[in-house]
Amino acid sequence: MTSFTKDEKQELIRQFERSAGDTGSSEVQIAILTKRINILTEHLKKSKRDYSSQRGLMQMVSRRRRLLDYLKSRVPQRYVDIIQKLGIRR
Numbered sequence: 343m344t345s346f347t348k349d350e351k352q353e354l355i356r357q358f359e360r361s362a363g364d365t366g367s368s369e370v371q372i373a374i375l376t377k378r379i380n381i382l383t384e385h386l387k388k389s390k391r392d393y394s395s396q397r398g399l400m401q402m403v404s405r406r407r408r409l410l411d412y413l414k415s416r417v418p419q420r421y422v423d424i425i426q427k428l429g430i431r432r
Contacts, residue, residue, distance in 0.1 A: 345381060346377055346381065351374065354370070354373045354374055355374075357373070358373040358427075368409050368412060369413070369424050372406055372410060375405060375406040376428050378402055382395060382398065382399045382402070386399065410424075410425075
C-alpha cells in the first residue's frame, strides 16, 4: 500500500484552499480524504482479506460523506464545484 507524499498533499491543499494558508476547510479535507480513499481502494483490490483496512476505508468514506453533507447544506454551489472537480458522484 502506497500513501501519498507530503508534496502531493501540499499540491492538493494549494488546489482546493479557499485562502492562503487554508488547510482545514471542508473542501481541503474532502480532497485529501478522496485521495486516501482512492489509494486504499486500489490496495483492497489486491488484498481482499485485509479487513482492518476495509474498516478504515469505511470510516474515511463516512467522514467524507458527513463533510459533503455539511457543505451541501451550507453552500450548495461549493458542494457542486468540489464534486465536479473530484469526480465523486458519477
